[in-house]
Amino acid sequence: METKIVKIGNKVIGGGNPILIQSMTNTKTENVADTVAQINALTDLGCDIIRCAVPTMEAARALKEIKKQISIPLVADIHFDYKLAIAAIENGADKIRINPGNIGSAERVKAVVDVAKERNIPIRVGVNSGSLEKDLVEKYHGVTAEGLVESALDKVKLIEDMGYDNLVISIKSSDVMMCVKAHELISDKTNHPLHVGITEAGTIISGNIKSAIGLGLILSQGIGDTIRVSLTGSPLEEIKSAKLILRTLGLRKGGIEVVSCPTCGRTQIDLIGLANQVETMVSGYDLDIKVAVMGCVVNGPGEAKEADLGVAGGIGEGLIIKHGEVFKKVPESELLGALKYELDHWGE
Incomplete structure (x- = not known):
């Protein structure tokens, strides 16, 4: 099912538009x-x-100044306090992320929805496997994909019944296959755009592997409109990984x-060091x-011929x-410098 288009600041997601990459700052907002x-x-x-945590009123007010100095849409991440969600919108957030389940009463959710509606600011309805409601855990005998989907759709209906449907849905789990199944189930049941990610995926290595498998399985089915790779590390690493996942698919x-060989006993140069330097460059x-x-010179020249540009190591x-x-x-x-020179003058 093709999702509908949602405008976030100066960008759009859904409706078959290119999949956009998100991350979240880890500075104090x-x-x-x-x-x-x-x-x-x-x-x-x-x-x-980009998404910023808004845990305090000072953080909500800081969004106004931050917005003046950046060029991409800013999403405010709110938990627990509905007043922070309202303040974030009033200070220029392009979208807000809430979990209606932890915002409190329907009246509080409605207060947020009314302000969002006034300014036509999209709301991302986020549901995490770690905070699934007790009654759904009991109904499905544990945390399941079906429970996640029911929880998300309940919250979406709550907001739609308040007269607002400018929504994005995210259903995240640190269990990769549960996350995949949940996305497969929900994609038939809603036309709201889906924000896809494997939550709490872990450190750079485990987080990248889990995210690549999870996002790969979901996106390859044509499900998903915007993604975030969650890593315990610098947000910059999340962008590199997300770009590579999208490119690979x-x-x-x-x-x-960058393609590089795994090194073997024939390797005569510091290939590991060189490959890492090249990837960074x-x-x-x-x-x-x-x-x-x-x-080495066995596979090197042949493999490098398949690429647009390559280096193959010999002895020193x-x-x-x-x-x-x-x-x-x-x-x-001089290999790295020579490669850089070619890139700087590519296409001349």
């Missing part, structure tokens, strides 16, 4: 300078929408893809090309391969 610096760094990397072009380029970093030196042809030979210490 009250600290405007730090928060703005992080948001702008995330924007440079390719973040489309063929859902987003742009950005350099290329993240700043907006070129839609493939760069190969190969460790390496070959630069461009458009499938050996272009030049340089000492190992």
Whole structure:
């Protein structure tokens, strides 16, 4: 089912539009300078929408100043206190994320909905497996995908019955397969856009693997309108991972893809160090090309020929391969610089 279009600040999601990447700041929102610096760094990397925690009234008021200094839509993340949600909207939030289950009474939810409706600010209705209502846990004999979906749809209906349907839904679980099943179930039952992510996925390694599998299984079915990779680490890592997941699934072009061999006893150069340096270096380029970093002269030249640009290591030196042809030979210490030069002058 094609979802409907929802406008978030100067961006749109849903309706078959490109899948947008989100992240969340980990600065204190009250600290405007730090928060703005992080948001702008995330924007440079390719973040489309940013969310900030709003745990205090000071944080809600800080949004006004933050908004003046950033270029992407800002989502306010609210828990428990409905007054903070209202203050966040009044201070310019482009969207708010609430869990009606922890906001309190229907009157409090309605107070938030009324202010959002007045300004046509979308509400993201978020449900997490960790906070599923007791009656649904009992009904389904534990936390299940069916319970998550019922909880989310109940909350959506609550807001729709208040006369507002400018909504985005998220149903998150740290259990990857439960999360996948929940998205499959809900996609047939609603046309609201879906914000997809595996919550509390973990550290850089485990979080990336769980997110790649979960998002891969969900997005490959045509489900999902905006994504967040949740990692216990820098939000910048979340953007890199999200871009790579979308690129790998063929859902987003742009950005350099780095392929590198796994190293073996034939490797004569510091391939691991070089590959990591190359990956860091290329993240700043907006070129839609493939760069190969190969460790030896057995598979190196052949593999690098498949790429647009490549390096293949020899003994203390390496070959630069461009458009499938050996272009030049340089000492190992100059490989990174030679690769950078080619990228800087690509297409000339």
